[in-house]
Amino acid sequence: MKTTVFYYTGTGNSLWVARTLAKALGEADVVSIASWLKDKQPITSKVIGVVFPVHMWGVPAPILRFIRESKALSPDYLFAVAVDAGQVANTLVQFKRLCKQNGLKLSAGYEVQLPSNYLPWGGAVAKELQEKIIAAAAQKIAAILPVIQNREEKPVDKGPFWPGIVFNLLYRVSFKQVRTMDGSFWVDERCNSCAICRQVCPAENIKMESGKPAWQHHCEQCLACIQWCPQKAIQYGKKTAGYERYHHPEIKLTDMTNKQVDKS
Numbered sequence: 001m002k003t004t005v006f007y008y009t010g011t012g013n014s015l016w017v018a019r020t021l022a023k024a025l026g027e028a029d030v031v032s033i034a035s036w037l038k039d040k041q042p043i044t045s046k047v048i049g050v051v052f053p054v055h056m057w058g059v060p061a062p063i064l065r066f067i068r069e070s071k072a073l074s075p076d077y078l079f080a081v082a083v084d085a086g087q088v089a090n091t092l093v094q095f096k097r098l099c100k101q102n103g104l105k106l107s108a109g110y111e112v113q114l115p116s117n118y119l120p121w122g123g124a125v126a127k128e129l130q131e132k133i134i135a136a137a138a139q140k141i142a143a144i145l146p147v148i149q150n151r152e153e154k155p156v157d158k159g160p161f162w163p164g165i166v167f168n169l170l171y172r173v174s175f176k177q178v179r180t181m182d183g184s185f186w187v188d189e190r191c192n193s194c195a196i197c198r199q200v201c202p203a204e205n206i207k208m209e210s211g212k213p214a215w216q217h218h219c220e221q222c223l224a225c226i227q228w229c230p231q232k233a234i235q236y237g238k239k240t241a242g243y244e245r246y247h248h249p250e251i252k253l254t255d256m257t258n259k260q261v262d263k264s
């Protein structure tokens with residue numbers, strides 16, 4: 001049966017997971033959630049996957065919107081992959097609850113760990129470590145595949161109980177601030193006005209003013225702008241100028257700027 005794997009991504013990790021899954025499943029399309037929310041292109045698949053990054057120990061706002069609006073897709077089998085840097089917390093429990101509230105049944109939910117893209121807490125890890133993490137992720141994806149192929153029902157992955165309580169609180173507090181956290185972005189003299197930051201932003205939150213990016217305060221904190229700027233000219237607060245940027249090594253800028261249906 002045909003599968004559609006939806007993804008949302010800032011630095012390509014979730015796109016890579018979506019593509020890896022789709023390739024192994026065969027007869028599967030990979031569709032950007034950011035694009036689908038704009039054009040609502042018809043989807044006929046009855047097996048649906050949702051692949052998204054964990055943001056602040058929970059589900060990012062665009063995914064909440066997607067779940068509300070995707071109930072019309074009425075899948076026969078729905079699975080999710082939360083892509084993170086090691087702290088899934090209660091993200092998939094929250095996601096499963098959201099599905100239920102919207103009349104959808106989540107049959108399986110997995111965490112896949114990939115290198116962190118949270119630049120304010122530090123730059124990209126060394127290439128060798130990235131390769132090890134990606135190889136471990138590929139193994140986890142291989143383990144998930146038979147569950148999806150056999151349409152099995154599985155409990156969702158979740159983090160430890162007590163830290164989860166703190167993470168729930170942190171999620172609630174930070175979620176309210178996400179839209180205006182772009183107030184901490186600024187651009188340095190290396191900016192050459194290429195406008196790539198505007199093109200990669202899934203939220204259309206960047207306008208070019210006199211050749212420089214201006215953030216519009218409806219940010220989703222995906223960090224695509226700061227991570228993909230080829231000049232490393234975008235900074236967040238005071239420390240990021242010296243940090244190495246990260247994006248998934250197999251995902252190219254063109255994958256980010258062309259958010260239409262991706263059949264590769």
Ligand SMILES: Cc1cc2nc3c(=O)[nH]c(=O)nc-3n(C[C@H](O)[C@H](O)[C@H](O)COP(=O)(O)O)c2cc1C
Pocket residue numbers: 008009010011012013014015052053054055056057058083084085086087088114115116117118221222223
């Ligand atoms: C705003 C923000 C918050 C994040 N919060 C978490 C988190 O709570 N737990 C975690 O393990 N990783 C966290 N990360 C790291 C990402 O989930 C991780 O790097 C993911 O693979 C990025 O996927 P993407 O490239 O598809 O956007 C966060 C990243 C961002 C940008």
Ligand code: SF4
Pocket residue numbers: 187190191192193194195196197198211212213228229230231232233234
């Ligand atoms: S991507 Fe970087 S160099 Fe290009 S316009 Fe944006 S800030 Fe300037």
Ligand code: SF4
Pocket residue numbers: 010182200201202203204205206215218219220221222223224225226
């Ligand atoms: S402004 Fe930057 S961090 Fe915010 S949604 Fe757009 S690309 Fe993502």
